[in-house]
Amino acid sequence: xxxxxxxxxxxxxxxxxxxxxxxxxxxxxxxxxxxxxxxxxxxxxxxxxxxxxxxxxxxxxxxxxxxxxxxxxxxxxxxxxxxxxxxxxxxxxxxxxxxxxxxxxxxxxxxxxxxxxxxxxxxxxxxxxxxxxxxxxxxxxxxxxxxxxxxxxxxxxxxxxxxxxxxxxxxxxxxxxxxxxxxxxxxxxxxxxxxxxxxxxxxxxxxxxxxxxxxxxxxxxxxxxxxxxxxxxxxxxxxxxxxxxxxxxxxxxxxxxxxxxxxxxxxxxxxxxxxxxxxxxxxxxxxxxxxxxxxxxxxxxxxxxxxxxxxxxxxxxxxxxxxxxxxxxxxxxxxxxxxxxxxxxxxxxxxxxxxxxxxxxxxxxxxxxxxxxxxxx
Ligand SMILES: Cc1cc2nc3c(=O)[nH]c(=O)nc-3n(C[C@H](O)[C@H](O)[C@H](O)COP(=O)(O)O)c2cc1C
Numbered sequence: 001x002x003x004x005x006x007x008x009x010x011x012x013x014x015x016x017x018x019x020x021x022x023x024x025x026x027x028x029x030x031x032x033x034x035x036x037x038x039x040x041x042x043x044x045x046x047x048x049x050x051x052x053x054x055x056x057x058x059x060x061x062x063x064x065x066x067x068x069x070x071x072x073x074x075x076x077x078x079x080x081x082x083x084x085x086x087x088x089x090x091x092x093x094x095x096x097x098x099x100x101x102x103x104x105x106x107x108x109x110x111x112x113x114x115x116x117x118x119x120x121x122x123x124x125x126x127x128x129x130x131x132x133x134x135x136x137x138x139x140x141x142x143x144x145x146x147x148x149x150x151x152x153x154x155x156x157x158x159x160x161x162x163x164x165x166x167x168x169x170x171x172x173x174x175x176x177x178x179x180x181x182x183x184x185x186x187x188x189x190x191x192x193x194x195x196x197x198x199x200x201x202x203x204x205x206x207x208x209x210x211x212x213x214x215x216x217x218x219x220x221x222x223x224x225x226x227x228x229x230x231x232x233x234x235x236x237x238x239x240x241x242x243x244x245x246x247x248x249x250x251x252x253x254x255x256x257x258x259x260x261x262x263x264x265x266x267x268x269x270x271x272x273x274x275x276x277x278x279x280x281x282x283x284x285x286x287x288x289x290x291x292x293x294x295x296x297x298x299x300x301x302x303x304x305x306x307x308x309x310x311x312x313x314x315x316x317x318x319x320x321x322x323x324x325x326x327x328x329x330x331x332x333x334x335x336x337x338x339x340x341x342x343x344x345x346x347x348x349x350x351x352x353x354x355x356x357x358x359x360x361x362x363x364x365x366x367x368x369x370x371x372x373x374x375x376x377x
Contacts (some may be wrong), residue, residue: 026262035236078129
């Protein structure tokens with residue numbers, strides 16, 4: 001895919017965010033089923049890719065259904081980024097994204113991720129080096145700045161564009177902010193209006209009406225979803241159909257079952273494969289457990305507290321299965337994961353999970369807290 005093709009692809013696109021651990025191939029495949037137009041790999045360290053690290057190289061695998069797939073790298077030195085870019089090109093990706101937003105200490109301590117926001121010229125050098133060395137379009141994902149009192153997204157965005165990047169994602173929060181406070185969509189809008197390259201807006205989207213609002217009001221080319229997709233992978237379909245789909249417990253279990261099948265196809269259905277799946281599936285179930293149906297009536301455009309920071313929506317008279325699916329404890333997630341993996345079809349999976357929900361042995365878990373989106377990240 002060349003630069004112009006990627007830019008065309010981004011017009012009005014629904015983008016699945018790069019998600020360490022969450023953005024594994026089976027999960028991306030599930031999101032594509034529901035309408036994700038563009039997908040990203042989990043963040044891969046350029047240095048490890050260049051050294052031939054097998055685990056890192058495994059992150060470059062894409063599923064056939066992913067029509068527009070970018071590999072995100074954490075890099076600091078142009079030389080290592082170029083080495084990694086060659087490997088990414090050979091792997092068949094459509095574009096390369098530079099991570100300038102990861103807030104995790106282990107990454108920033110090495111001068112990678114959000115730490116690059118303190119050295120905008122280094123970002124420009126990386127983009128220039130990669131655009132001249134690689135045939136693939138280069139994109140960049142940034143936050144608004146390193147600290148709340150050092151917001152420099154305008155400056156970084158201008159340098160990114162001048163250095164030849166094909167597109168830019170802005171996550172509307174500083175590194176210091178983590179997930180506190182609403183993403184700054186006004187700043188995202190200003191950047192989108194100041195730049196010629198497509199700007200992908202990112203932050204706090206959980207519903208189709210928030211998405212429409214951002215497209216209408218904030219001058220962006222595309223939206224990127226992270227926690228919205230992790231809790232509700234069918235959000236892409238809701239956005240495309242402009243309507244919420246409050247799913248019953250059995251419909252949700254059918255989707256989780258499909259995901260467990262994709263995991264089996266990817267990791268293997270044998271003992272080894274299932275033990276690898278158990279590192280992912282219960283974790284995903286802990287995120288699915290945070291799913292809640294928000295009501296349009298509670299949506300206040302440009303509110304200081306977006307829906308994601310508001311009280312959970314409530315299911316009227318939840319069934320025992322609804323309650324079980326919403327619990328936050330690991331034992332429950334593991335039990336549901338095992339039920340999904342051992343059932344031959346979605347109906348059997350539902351029956352097995354219903355049996356778990358009615359089991360007196362699991363009753364103490366009902367005292368566990370329901371999951372909350374606020375705690376995420
Ligand atoms: C579990 C998890 C893993 C993430 N991993 C990455 C990553 O590897 N690279 C990246 O640029 N951002 C990563 N992010 C940040 C998201 O891509 C996104 O910018 C952020 O969550 C804001 O979007 P949201 O409000 O839709 O969640 C991660 C977020 C979560 C929740």
